[in-house]
Amino acid sequence: MGKTGLKLIDENGIRIDGRKPDQLRPISMDVGVLKNAQGSALVSYGKTTVLAAVYGPREALPRHMTLPDRAILRVRYHMAPFSTTERKSPAPTRREVELSKVIRESLEASVFTELYPRTTIDIFIEVLQADGGTRTTSLTAASMALADAGIPMKDLIAGVAVGKVNGKLVLDINEAEDSGGEADMPVAMMPNLGKIVLLQLNGTLTRDEFKEAMKMSIKAIKEIYLIQKQTLRDKYAKMTEEEKEE
Amino acid sequence: MLYVQQRDIVLPGDLIAEGKLETTSIYVYKEGNRYYSSVVGMVEVKDDKIALTPMEHAYIPRPNDMVIGLITDVGPTYWEVDINSPYEGQLPVGETILRQTQATVDTLRKFLGIGDQVLLKVIAFDRLKDPVLSMRGKGLGKITVGKVIEISSMTASILLFRKRSLVETIAKETGTAIFVGNNARIWISGGEPLMEDLAILALKKIDTPDMSSISISDIVDYIREEKAKRVKQNG
Secondary structure, eight states: OOTTSOOOBOTTSOBTTSOOTTOOOOEEEEEOOOSSSSEEEEEEETTEEEEEEEEEEEEOSSGGGOOSSSOEEEEEEEEOTTSSSSOOOSSOOHHHHHHHHHHHHHHHTTBOGGGSTTEEEEEEEEEEEOSSOHHHHHHHHHHHHHHHTTOOBSSOOEEEEEEEETTEEEESOOHHHHHHSSEEEEEEEETTTTEEEEEOOEEOOOHHHHHHHHHHHHHHHHHHHHHHHHHHHHHHHHHHHHHHHO | OBOOOTTOEEOTTOEEEESOOEEOOTTEEEETTEEEEOSSEEEEEETTEEEEEESSOOOOOOTTOEEEEEEEEEOSSEEEEEOSSSSOEEEEGGGSSSOGGGOOHHHHHHHSOTTOEEEEEEEEOOSSSOOEEEOOSTTOEEOOSSEEEEOOHHHHHHHHHTOHHHHHHHHHHHTOEEEEOTTSEEEEESSOHHHHHHHHHHHHHHOSTTGGGOOHHHHHHHHHHHHHHHHHHHO
16 A cells, blocks of 8 residues: 555556556657747656757856856756646745756756857746656657757666555556656656666665666666657658658 | 768767778767767768768858848947847948948948848858958848749758759759848849749759759750740730
8 A cells, every 4th residue: 555545556566547557658849949049849647748948059048147168057947837737836935946956957067068158048938737656657759859959968868667555666667657657757867878867766675676666767768768769750751751742 | 880871861969980981071970989960950971081061050150151031120320230040230330332431320221221132252250259240342232123032951052062063054944143141041143033943943943952863864855844834824
């Protein structure tokens, strides 16, 4: 039984949304969805849907914020008022300010900011629908939007959350499992380089559970990474095909 | 050891080579003895040398670049110029035909106003200061005739450095003069309005990620076809 007394996983190990413990939700991705932004991406993990837009590098205003040796990243993580079951006030909450910082620090590990001193790269992340795992979905979307904008970076970032419900580790948790479970661990990586850029843990896991959870997330991140790459490649392949048809 | 082939599309984090690699691209980075791409781009291999042309990139000014700028503000002794880059250009009075002593806001405004397009040269840029531009030199100055368009940064670098012949062909076919600025803006002038529009159409046609596969004869055929259509409509 979870914290709320809900049964989140049945005798056969099937979760409330019918998935196996190590199964991802259906993932869909698209890049270049916004015309005005330099780069953009729309990513969904199941019902969680996130839109990311990148502007820049551009002149930073106010100017005193700029750094003489590198670009600054400004990240706004925001949940739309209609993203949750009950209306969320559009004003930035403490949680959103914190997540903006966490996401920014993860992205800073991959972006070559030193190529554009005295400028800013603005990243806007809008959660259109929230159903657990918004921060990892946001990171995945933001990194694809950055690639779409042509901003040099070490590697794409892909993320996924592992949770523990009814004493069992489950991959890519949704809202019910997040609030009813015993632990929630978002992980984000630069998969090709094998570097972790985000690791948080809410709740308790034993050492063995932690190791197992890491293994599960790394495997899932590699799957997500493949979809990311395919989506970016497809954009250019599609443009080439359209050209030929004309 | 190379892991890519001619005209492969690479993504950030893709392994390009291991061991020794010759490249001048700032978009290839090294970790240990492995070379990775940092952008979405196209690789061109030429006898062990690698060139990586990014699909999108921001224009970073370099001295002696020719740029097409847009005046955005008039200061007491200089103009601020948008040069399609993260850095705003500055055109000081001393770098124009005006004399320093004539510099008043009135004379400056009369000489170049907000919204004017100008062809300029970058004379200095060192990342700590904004790029300094100059109007002194052959062909530089205010753009008074023709049209200016913006194309993708990738197409611009290909047109500038590898496929100048494409630009020359379009210019010849349409009887216009085409100037490709380093900052991905193109100035088309000299022809009748119809021919200028045809040149723009042809430039837009080649402005795709797949432009390397467009041959000169394709573009000649395209222009002739479009021209025939338009002459018929008007005639």
